[in-house]
Each structure stands twice: as C-alpha cells, then as structure tokens.
Amino acid sequence: MSDGPRLYNTLSKRVEPLTPGPDGVIGIYVCGPTVYGPIHVGNARPYIVFSVLKRYLTRRGHAVRLVSNLTDINDKIYTAARAEGVASTALAERYGREYIADTDRLELGRPDAEPLVTEHLPEIIGLIERLIDRDLAYEAGGDVYFRVDRFPPYGRLSGRRIDEMVASDPGEHKQHPLDFALWKHRKPDEDAWWDSPWGQGRPGWHIECSAMAEATLGHNFCVHGGGLDLIFPHHENEIAQSEGASGQPMAQIWAHNEMIELGGKMSKSDGNIVLLRDALDRWGRDVILVFTLRTHYRSKLPLSDAGLQDAANQVETLRNAARALRRAAAAPGDTLNEELAEAVVVARTAFVTALDDDFNTPRAFAAVFELVRAINRALEVEARPNGGQLAAVTAELAQLLDMLGLAGLMNEDVVPDDLMEMARARDAARAARDFGEADRLRDLIEGAGFVVRDTPDGPEVTPA
C-alpha cells in the first residue's frame, strides 16, 4: 500500500503528500464559476475532480473541508445583465441558483462552503487595507492597485519573470504596468457598487479569492485548486495578495486541472461550449462522471460523442457486472473461487495506490475493470462462488465505485432519474419525428440495462 495521498504541486513541480492543518483538517479551496450564464462541461471538470477527491479522502479517513466560491461581481456580469436588461445582482443570483441546480444533478454533494463575493465585502476591504498598510498597494484615482515590484516572489507559480511579463489589465492610474486592480472605482454604466474608504466601487477579481479563502480556511491550507487557465494571472495574484498581507504561505499545494476542449478551447466568452445541463440530459450523470474521471485531471480532455459513447459502454459493463452478481447471489454455489479472492485484494491495493498517486483516476478505473473481468470469469465456470464470497465481492465492488461517486450503478432495480428523463426526451423526439434521436436515446436506456415501453400514460422504464 502507499504512504498516503499525494498531489502534483504546480509551484514545486513535484508530487507532494497532503498534510492536514493543525486542526487535523485537509482544507481545499477551488475557484468556482463566474455566474453570468449556465455552466459548461469544462466548468464541471474542477467541480467533479475536487468533489470526488474530497469523497475519496473522506473514505480514506481524512477530515476534509472543501470550499468553492461563486464569482457574483464581475465585468462579464455587468455586460450580460445589460444585454438581458436586468439588474446585475438579479442576473448573478439567477445563474448562481442555476449553477447549484446543474451541479446538484451530478449527485456529488455540495462543497462545505460556497462563498459569494457580495457576502464578503468587509473581508475584501479589510484585506486591501492591510495591503495598503504594508505599502504593497496604493490608491490612485478611486482605484487601488497591488504593487507588484514590492513582492519579489511574484511569478514563482507561473514560472515567469517580472521583467518578461506583459500587462494584461489596463488601468489609467497604475504606477507600474504589471500592477493589478484590487478595487475599481464605480463607472457610470455599472449598476452595482459598494462603499469603501476609496469611494464607491467594487473589488477586482483576484482579491475576492484571497479574502474568501482566508475567511473560510485560514492561512497555509492544504490544496488550492482550479483550472490550468487560472495559473496566471489569477493564482499568481492570489499568492501575492494573501502572502503579502499575512507573511505566511497561502496554500501548500497548487493543483490544476487541464482543460476540457471542444475542437479548441471551451470557454463561455468564445461561445464554444456544451452546457452541463444539455450533456446531463443527453447522457445522464453516470456517463458524465465516468467520461470526466477516466482521463487524468492533468491531461487535456477532448469532448466528443465518441468519447462519451465509450464512457456509456463502460457504465454498461459496470452495471452488467452488478446485475450478474445479483443474479448469482439468488442461486449461489459452494465454491470459494481462489482467483476471485485474489483479484479482490489486488484490485483494492491497485485502486488505493492509484488514487493516492496524484489522484490517478484512470488507473483506479483500470483496477475496477480488472476486478470486473475476474468476476465475470468466476461466474462463467461451473463451480459457482458461494454466498459469502459473492456478498464480499459485491461489497468490495460497491465500495470502490462509491469512492468514485458511482455506487448507484450497483443497485439499479430502481429506475435512475436520468433514465426516466431520457425516456421522456425520447417521447418528445418521437413526437417531433426525430427518429434518429429517439433511437439513440432508446439505445442508451437499453445500454444501461433497462427497456422502455410506450403506454397510454407515457413511457414506462423497467429493468431488462
């Protein structure tokens, strides 16, 4: 077995052990979405990866506190609100609610805290004041900027040198082109603002995470996560703000997931996206989870129907194994199958070793499928495993799947909600004479081990 869970640290470029804080808790902060539209499958990747990481660590006996913010003040929110003709606070509230509803459908539980920027203005303003007191920030024309050249470690996370960096954020009153805004004065076309010692305005983007991470997890917490696109400037700036103000490390390990891609970059502002809700309607949560987790979180993941169909086939293989075990348990033999007993031990060790080693979910899946093959072999031979062994193997498979958020695949004589939704979508497709789509949905339902029948009261779904 391994020595305990480890993760790759973007800062040190090494795989390092996760060390709980003095309170014994593994604190994890993940940058969540800007809520100006429905979230896409790419945004769901950090949500899934860090929720399942928490789940795994908890099952391994660790206390974990997962925090993931919602950015509910931002230029993109003002712009989207103007386009929709609604107040920006109302727009952010609406898409915040939709984000919760969409991610709830993944059935991975909620993070322990989901702070909103609009609820943390006092902490944000307090942090900016501390930075000004330390001469790490200055007020200019109603804005406040971070003074990058007063923070020598700037650039360590992204591996950039200050003299090579190009400013991304224009600002009229900056003293140095790389300085970035902590507070922005109120503009005439912005309909939400707050009072501050520097006049009316709103916080910059980066300062919110520094303030909310400190409010919820303190200093030097275990893991700071998010997508790779956030390393520079967002996370570089978070480090500068938090460490500049406190003199302590912000987080021990900086963990970044690679991007989900759709041809090229999948990003809301480019409009090149597949919404999470549409993917869930089409494929169901089990397939989305398997699709996301069967690739390592630090590898690029192209989104394609072929990839999703492969994941659907794997879901079917797992459901079939669970079903075969249930059938066998109804008529057990009297053999203890040595090979199967051995396979259970091997699978558990390989599974835990894989997830401890930089959360290697593809290797963990490989361990599960190795066990499934051993199960299928054991159920084919004449000398059937006895009831005790079948129960033990079933419990083991259920435990491994549960650590990946997939325990539901074990007990599905109850029809999962997503399959009922697919059956209704199939009905609608037939009514619209879209028979290709109707057939595709029927195949997915059958692939999951169910049959769909049309009745005068609507579709009926039953186990095959």
Ligand code: AMP
């Ligand atoms: P955003 O709303 O763009 O700030 O994104 C919210 C979270 O999703 C951040 O952690 C991003 O790094 C992450 N993210 C955004 N787009 C993708 C993508 N295509 N693939 C993976 N993660 C992404």
Ligand code: ZN
């Ligand atoms: Zn952040």
